[in-house]
Amino acid sequence: MKIRFFLIILFMFSFYSIRAQNGNELTNEQKQYITKFIYPISTYEPSTSNNDDLEVLSKFIGNSDIVGLGESTHGSSEVYKMKYRISQYLIKDLDFNIFSLEANMPESYLMNNYISKNIDSPKDILRGMYFWLWQTQETLNFVKWLKIHNENTNNKILFDGFDMQYYFGALKQVRDVYNANNYPLDDINSLIKILKDNxxxxxxxxxxxxxxxxxxxxxxxxxxxxxxxxxxxxRFLQNITIIRQHIKVGSSVTRDKFMAENVDWIKQNYNPSKVIVSAHNFHVSKENSLSMGYHINQKYQNNYVNFGFAFFEGNYTASIDRKIGTFTSQTAPIGSVEYNLNSLNLPYFILDLKAIKKDNNELGNWVLKKIPFRKTGSGTKNDEFRKTNIADSFDYLIFINKSSHSNLLREY
Incomplete structure (x- = not known):
């Protein structure tokens, strides 16, 4: 009986050792190695008064003046809170002065009426940005913080977008200029008719x-x-550019290229400027030649630093089969980036991918390979994971162990 029990224990030990060696789970050696490149974060809550844990960002970002902040889904409360907490730190401590996000440019720009002029309703402006993604309590709290910041500092923040999925706001703002100056509306009316009819x-x-x-x-x-x-x-001329871009967009290829051009326009037209670029992980990625981040990196090189985001399990707000609501996410499978990071038993941290890549140690080679990584966006019906080389995609990765749904401002 003792021999049989011993054999069972030996088999189980061998099984788990082999599974770890095959790359399904990290070995203790691999865990010890990877922790050298980890910087714990105390909280994701933007309201915290102690930002000592974020001081490492000064080292990571250095003199770079474009920072990309990703997101693994468009509906995780903790991810958005962490992004907004980091954005607040970049603004207060590192003098970043532009916050831009993956939303239509003309409609997003209207948020400056609220944060800089104290006019218009922030809820109405968020609603006017079309998608539910930013119509959340998390984003509303952040723009309220921006307003208070602008009231109490000389380092005023500009709020902007860089997307062009709709032409309505751009055309309206062009027409407003015509009306204000009593220009004949013939050309504007012709544009409205052509765009509407086609x-x-x-x-x-x-x-x-x-x-x-x-x-x-x-x-x-x-x-x-x-x-x-x-x-x-x-802005009049840029709105014309947005309409030109809109009529050409036929896929994510042209959309991401145009988004990169719009980020570049922001950078060039508000000089000196330090720009926060908030979008999905895919869009801020440096690795994929189809992504906005790739194009930004091609032009700005070391002036562009990006952070991917990842979580292990939980739920998130999403739009699936035309239904907007709370959906349970897939728990990260064995062998995925998120599974490996969760095995370190730290709730929130930054992983220095640049340093791991530079070190090029065999114990960290799983970071340098294409392995499953969550790519969900606004909703994924089936498999949420895609094989991704995170070290080629991001300079740093922010891990959060558990996600909960973002808090919508209204019901859908």
């Missing part, structure tokens, strides 16, 4: 329509020479 759905406008629209926009852009206020002039 609604593209998920496909770009036909080349013939694009040509007609661009000719009209050429005529509209000539009005810029009559606009005296420089801020109004550059």
């Amino acid at each position: 609604k593209r759905g998920q496909k770009k406008y036909k080349n013939k329509i694009q040509k007609t629209v661009n000719l009209l926009l050429d005529k509209v852009s000539q009005k810029a020479s009559q606009i005296k206020d420089e801020e109004s002039k550059k």
